[in-house]
Amino acid sequence: MNAPSKIxxxxxxxxxxxxxxxxxxxxxxxEIVICKAGKPYARLVPLPAEPKKKRTxxxxxxxxAIPDSVWFDPLPDDELDLWEGKGKHEEW
Numbered sequence: 001m002n003a004p005s006k007i008x009x010x011x012x013x014x015x016x017x018x019x020x021x022x023x024x025x026x027x028x029x030x031e032i033v034i035c036k037a038g039k040p041y042a043r044l045v046p047l048p049a050e051p052k053k054k055r056t057x058x059x060x061x062x063x064x065a066i067p068d069s070v071w072f073d074p075l076p077d078d079e080l081d082l083w084e085g086k087g088k089h090e091e092w
Contacts, residue, residue: 007031012041 008022008030015022015034022032022044032044058064074080081087 007033009033009035009040012036015044 008025010022010032012034015032026032026044026046029046031046033040034042034044075083078087
């Protein structure tokens, strides 16, 4: 069971002025009640942590349709020359 979190009560002006500070505190587990004219108006609470999704291989099945020769065969000499900065290339 979770330990009770600290509850802080602040006014709207203070919440607007120091929103980043209160956001970090809420993220750290505190509950912050924002009051307007002395009456509770809203709560700033931490969100529960989302479970990490386990990655599964094969998430891009379209790659299976590409033949192995695309990945493993050597490049033609004219294309290899372009990669190495040699050969003819068109100017933009």
